[in-house]
Amino acid sequence: MTFSLDDALRLDAQDPLALFRDRFVTPDDDTLITYLDGNSLGRPPKATQERLNALLTGEWGSRLIRSWSEGWMDLPEQVGDALGEAALGAAPGQVVVADSTSVCLYKLLRGALALRPGRNEIITDRHNFPTDNYVVQGIADELGLTVRWIESDPGAGVTAEELAAELNENTAVVTLSHVAYRSAWIADMPALTALAHQHGALTVWDLCHSVGSIPVQLDATGADFAVGCTYKFLNAGPGAPAFAYVRASHQDSFRQPVWGWMGGDTPFAMQHAYRPAPGVRRVLSGTPPITGMIGVQEGVALVAEAGIDRIRAKGMALTDMVVRLADDWLVPHGVRIASPREPDRRGGHVTLTRADAEQLAQRLIDAGVIIDFRPPDGIRVGLSPLTTGFAETWRAMRIVRDFAAADRPAQSTLAEADVA
Numbered sequence: 013m014t015f016s017l018d019d020a021l022r023l024d025a026q027d028p029l030a031l032f033r034d035r036f037v038t039p040d041d042d043t044l045i046t047y048l049d050g051n052s053l054g055r056p057p058k059a060t061q062e063r064l065n066a067l068l069t070g071e072w073g074s075r076l077i078r079s080w081s082e083g084w085m086d087l088p089e090q091v092g093d094a095l096g097e098a099a100l101g102a103a104p105g106q107v108v109v110a111d112s113t114s115v116c117l118y119k120l121l122r123g124a125l126a127l128r129p130g131r132n133e134i135i136t137d138r139h140n141f142p143t144d145n146y147v148v149q150g151i152a153d154e155l156g157l158t159v160r161w162i163e164s165d166p167g168a169g170v171t172a173e174e175l176a177a178e179l180n181e182n183t184a185v186v187t188l189s190h191v192a193y194r195s196a197w198i199a200d201m202p203a204l205t206a207l208a209h210q211h212g213a214l215t216v217w218d219l220c221h222s223v224g225s226i227p228v229q230l231d232a233t234g235a236d237f238a239v240g241c242t243y244k245f246l247n248a249g250p251g252a253p254a255f256a257y258v259r260a261s262h263q264d265s266f267r268q269p270v271w272g273w274m275g276g277d278t279p280f281a282m283q284h285a286y287r288p289a290p291g292v293r294r295v296l297s298g299t300p301p302i303t304g305m306i307g308v309q310e311g312v313a314l315v316a317e318a319g320i321d322r323i324r325a326k327g328m329a330l331t332d333m334v335v336r337l338a339d340d341w342l343v344p345h346g347v348r349i350a351s352p353r354e355p356d357r358r359g360g361h362v363t364l365t366r367a368d369a370e371q372l373a374q375r376l377i378d379a380g381v382i383i384d385f386r387p388p389d390g391i392r393v394g395l396s397p398l399t400t401g402f403a404e405t406w407r408a409m410r411i412v413r414d415f416a417a418a419d420r421p422a423q424s425t426l427a428e429a430d431v432a
């Protein structure tokens with residue numbers, strides 16, 4: 013049965029999160045029809061706009077350097093704790109906000125490897141996000157380690173069987189994404205973590221596409237380390253700092269390679285020798301990025317207020333609608349759904365593939381339907397429950413249908429793509 017516009021309007025009317033949309037800056041752009049890329053760059057909260065203005069005139073503009081001792085110094089851990097509680101299932105004292113995901117991943121991987129001396133293999137997913145794979149390759153090159161690449165299904169993700177086949181007594185660390193950036197497949201974090209632990213390995217999870225979109229239970233799943241970015245579903249702003257989780261039981265023995273004064277135990281004592289700060293603060297290196305951190309603080313506050321379970325429920329309803337409309341409207345035009353069909357296996361976006369996806373994506377963006385293209389042939393439809401509505405998504409999908417029907421590639425191209 014086709015999903016009608018009335019169905020979508022009814023879901024909007026019943027949506028307990030509908031009013032959150034008003035808490036975000038309204039775009040000054042009447043060519044924008046629907047923003048379906050909040051999984052790459054979330055929209056700005058109005059509260060962030062106000063807080064940044066207040067920072068300029070108050071904390072920075074008037075209090076000047078005194079603000080460091082009036083609160084700024086504590087923000088990495090304070091915002092980390094708030095994030096841990098609202099979205100990560102992490103008790104206080106295990107999350108800090110710092111650097112970028114790439115840099116945090118480097119530090120945590122090096123720290124995790126140092127906890128497994130004598131083991132010389134890292135296991136990861138060939139289809140993980142490029143920066144993750146580059147960081148792994150760089151570390152392997154630097155330390156002379158072997159990388160075992162899991163050839164996961166790009167339309168799904170790493171399974172327990174695939175991980176089990178690579179684990180052995182040399183495995184030091186397993187690093188994977190919780191939600192796959194291509195397919196939105198949700199990896200079974202508890203099972204994969206337990207499997208790694210059975211072989212004496214540690215886990216480093218990338219939560220970029222999970223945080224603020226689906227509930228994460230870092231403490232309960234036994235995850236050792238995790239990183240993630242804040243500018244996607246957390247709406248913290250372009251280049252806002254990332255976060256790092258170090259399980260409490262690992263903190264005393266954890267050492268990361270970028271020894272900076274802000275991760276030291278007494279930054280303003282100006283002593284010669286580095287001594288790591290107690291607890292998770294030792295992940296830090298340089299001066300905390302206060303302007304970006306304000307975006308994280310406000311994004312986390314919105315997620316906490318909305319509740320991650322309500323966000324997840326709406327996210328599942330949105331992706332379910334997109335999958336049903338794609339089945340009815342797009343599959344007949346040669347489009348394939350390259351995301352899991354089971355809602356509980358699927359994160360916050362739906363990936364659609366066709367051989368001419370790059371051209372189709374550009375036409376959609378030009379028409380004001382903002383999705384993104386991921387090579388070789390994927391269009392990601394990102395659904396951000398705090399800012400995305402059902403009817404606007406329905407209308408956007410109808411435009412996708414019209415373009416897909418008009419631009420259908422020649423049969424031969426399609427057949428080649430099916431083979432690839």
Ligand SMILES: *Cc1c(COP(=O)(O)O)cnc(C)c1O
Pocket residue numbers: 112113114115140141143144189193218220221241254
């Ligand atoms: C978005 C994303 C990143 C981004 O890393 P940056 O260092 O913030 O550029 C990394 N990994 C994954 C899985 C992502 O989705």
